[in-house]
Amino acid sequence: MNVVTMADSTDVAAGGPQRERIIAAAAALTTRSGWASVTMSRLADEVGVSRQTVYNEIGTKPALAKAMVHDELGRFLSVVDKAFDEHPDDLIAAITAAVRGVLELAEGNTLLHAIVSATHGADTELLPLITTHAESLLSTAKAVVADRMRPFRLSFTAWEFDAAIDTVVRVVLSHVMQPSGSPEETAADIAWIARRVLFP
Amino acid sequence: MNVVTMADSTDVAAGGPQRERIIAAAAALTTRSGWASVTMSRLADEVGVSRQTVYNEIGTKPALAKAMVHDELGRFLSVVDKAFDEHPDDLIAAITAAVRGVLELAEGNTLLHAIVSATHGADTELLPLITTHAESLLSTAKAVVADRMRPFRLSFTAWEFDAAIDTVVRVVLSHVMQPSGSPEETAADIAWIARRVLFP
DNA sequence: TCTTTACAAAAGCTATGGTTTTGTCCAATC
DNA sequence: GATTGGACAAAACCATAGCTTTTGTAAAGA
Numbered sequence: 369m370n371v372v373t374m375a376d377s378t379d380v381a382a383g384g385p386q387r388e389r390i391i392a393a394a395a396a397l398t399t400r401s402g403w404a405s406v407t408m409s410r411l412a413d414e415v416g417v418s419r420q421t422v423y424n425e426i427g428t429k430p431a432l433a434k435a436m437v438h439d440e441l442g443r444f445l446s447v448v449d450k451a452f453d454e455h456p457d458d459l460i461a462a463i464t465a466a467v468r469g470v471l472e473l474a475e476g477n478t479l480l481h482a483i484v485s486a487t488h489g490a491d492t493e494l495l496p497l498i499t500t501h502a503e504s505l506l507s508t509a510k511a512v513v514a515d516r517m518r519p520f521r522l523s524f525t526a527w528e529f530d531a532a533i534d535t536v537v538r539v540v541l542s543h544v545m546q547p548s549g550s551p552e553e554t555a556a557d558i559a560w561i562a563r564r565v566l567f568p
Numbered sequence: 569m570n571v572v573t574m575a576d577s578t579d580v581a582a583g584g585p586q587r588e589r590i591i592a593a594a595a596a597l598t599t600r601s602g603w604a605s606v607t608m609s610r611l612a613d614e615v616g617v618s619r620q621t622v623y624n625e626i627g628t629k630p631a632l633a634k635a636m637v638h639d640e641l642g643r644f645l646s647v648v649d650k651a652f653d654e655h656p657d658d659l660i661a662a663i664t665a666a667v668r669g670v671l672e673l674a675e676g677n678t679l680l681h682a683i684v685s686a687t688h689g690a691d692t693e694l695l696p697l698i699t700t701h702a703e704s705l706l707s708t709a710k711a712v713v714a715d716r717m718r719p720f721r722l723s724f725t726a727w728e729f730d731a732a733i734d735t736v737v738r739v740v741l742s743h744v745m746q747p748s749g750s751p752e753e754t755a756a757d758i759a760w761i762a763r764r765v766l767f768p
Numbered sequence: 769t770c771t772t773t774a775c776a777a778a779a780g781c782t783a784t785g786g787t788t789t790t791g792t793c794c795a796a797t798c
Numbered sequence: 799g800a801t802t803g804g805a806c807a808a809a810a811c812c813a814t815a816g817c818t819t820t821t822g823t824a825a826a827g828a
Binding site: 484485487489492493495496499500501502503506527528530531532534535538539541542543545546548557558560561564565568 | 684685687689692693695696699700701702703706727728730731732734735738739741742743745746748757758760761764765768
């Protein structure tokens, strides 16, 4: 069991196996026709389940929004996990791969693009969840990165460790929403910073 | 002449002396009753000027939004300038002071809060300008920081220099929108990172 | 230079009524 | 035990129409 599903299992609304399918359908609907057009009925139809089940599994519509974002975040954190799995004894290589993977995923992520490029009305309701009210997103991501970096037994104080992780997570998130170069370039930039910070 | 007004003077829509007062009034109106309630007439009345002058000085309403954000950014960059002026031969001290000043200004900035906490309709039109479509904001800020760091004659390649500045600007912006600690704490965290990166 | 006035097109508001959606409850069912 | 379908009130949304405001541009005047 990887760290992402572990994070899921600690959620209050862990829910049954339907939950994932519902969230996936919500994401598909959102990318196809916008968040405003996602209704609980349409969602239930899409999944082939009753509307009540959607409410049982997910809850309210704001909760659906959170669940969608959290689920998508899980996909990004899986990439991070994989990168760390593939470089178990080279932290900088792991970070480089993780950042590149995350930014590549962001490039092709249709849900992310639907959220970021929404400009009108209710479609923009998702944007704050990944920008101005992203504390849960940040803390989840930071927890995952911290868990993967801890085994490297860096000689840092707790707050130095936290500061480094907070920074890398925020910078990557910033590039996810607003890339300035190719994933490779940005990953190299961030990896250079990381090397300087972690191995001075 | 400081670097902020220099940046203004290079703008296409530099405009006359009225411009500043109009933008200030727009910011006041926005914080008082929301961006949706800002009309060109109300704005003209507030400043005691004709509506046409507003159009001459500013242009369209999206341009007004950009001008407001850019103007507010200028206030933040003034703080950065001041911090660097006050620590002409201690880069880390300058960075610490700059970050702390920027985050303190953010804490008390009513316009920023109005933008960030807007959730309904037209009031949210300003949010993308500082989150998902902030490329001009980012490049302006990066230019200022680069100009102030250059005199320290760090021995970096051009892209190392750019990467460091890109990172610090993005991280600070992230904390402006979504603080996780006090300005002092965050400034200390970022300054620690900066020291590691700049003086390994 | 700034203001006034004028103008068309677009967007917004008011009010109405009808429809959809939300969120919850519960009995029935597989 | 989970899922369903029906029922329900409250809220949100939609369409229509007419009216008002706002936008953005233009030209003439102080």
